Amino acid sequence: MTKHDGDPSPETGGGVRSVKSAERTIAVLEYLSSADHACSLREVATGLTLPRASAYALLTTLVNTGWIDSDAAGRYRIGLRALRAGASYVEHDDVVQRAQPAMNELNNELGETVHLARLDGAEIVYLATNISRHSLAVVSRPGRRLPSWATGLGKAILAMRPWDEVDRLLPETLTPRTVHSFTDRAALRAELEAIRLRGHAIDEQESTIGLRCFAVALGFSSPPNEALSCSIPVVRLDADREEKVVAALLRARGRIVR
Structure with missing residues (x-):
């Protein structure tokens, strides 16, 4: 034979x-x-x-x-x-379908860019984006990949995993995207522990200079593989605005995973 x-x-x-x-x-x-x-x-x-x-x-x-x-x-x-195949994946993805109504509401409420992303290896992949209504807006196309350790989305997901698992997942060298990105494992571990206690992640211009991102993990699985975020230029932020954004994200998460 x-x-x-x-x-x-x-x-x-x-x-x-x-x-x-x-x-x-x-x-x-x-x-x-x-x-x-x-x-x-x-x-x-x-x-x-x-x-x-x-x-x-x-x-x-x-x-x-x-x-x-x-x-x-x-x-x-x-x-x-390839575009058609990618679009078909997003259109038939259950998480995207469940998240989209809440993303629309969040985008309308805050007027800022809202992202949904999934962990894939050591990177996060954008699944859906609702663009800000402001002229100074953040745009990330579905399918875009970024290092998990340099994004609010990625850190929100990683924070829900044991450090040993995170350590195995990440590459040996944490390549920075900006001067604010984490490159030291000990510092990143402390950041993930703080996120776990706080309940949300903050990207302090670690992915893009001039941009702050707030993110929460979505508990569709254990540990979570997806996260929801809101990205805002720092020029439009103050302490009160940040509190409102985080509160809105938490409400949106509740609607999505309910």
Whole structure:
């Protein structure tokens, strides 16, 4: 009997062998989705340590099937099929559906940007965003990924986990996004303990200079995997405003998880 890729593998305890071409295809899609610009063939091949010919074959196949687009200069970016797949994920996600009415109310009440995000590894992924009605507004597209330790959303989720689990989850080096980001594990651990006692997280310009974010974890699972936040430019904040924002977030959480 001939064994094919995908048949149970005795070497892996009855598991399924991975298919290298599929792994590489996924790696290309993830690489392009995380890039902040259209990428050249050389960038993709170098970034994924792929042979140039293999990278070109993968990119050509993905262009021909509509998963990525290419321009006249030979640069590549995520295409419409990937957008459709991502939109379908959000549209059918139960947490997003349950959270959206409360997010709409919170956005109307505060007039500020409201985010819903989920922990994925050591990063948080934005699932939904309601944009501020102010001209100076915070915009984070669904699917955007940021380090959990440098965001209010991420810290709110991490604070609900034992430190040993958090320590294993995080990378060895905590790369900062701004000069205010946590890079020291001991300091981050103390911050997470303070968040657990306080009941909400605060991003003190750790992700974006000039922006403060307040976040609460949503208890759909134990420990939580999702969080809700409100992001506000510091120029529109004072102590009274901060108290109102936190109180509104807690009320919104109650409506969502009820």
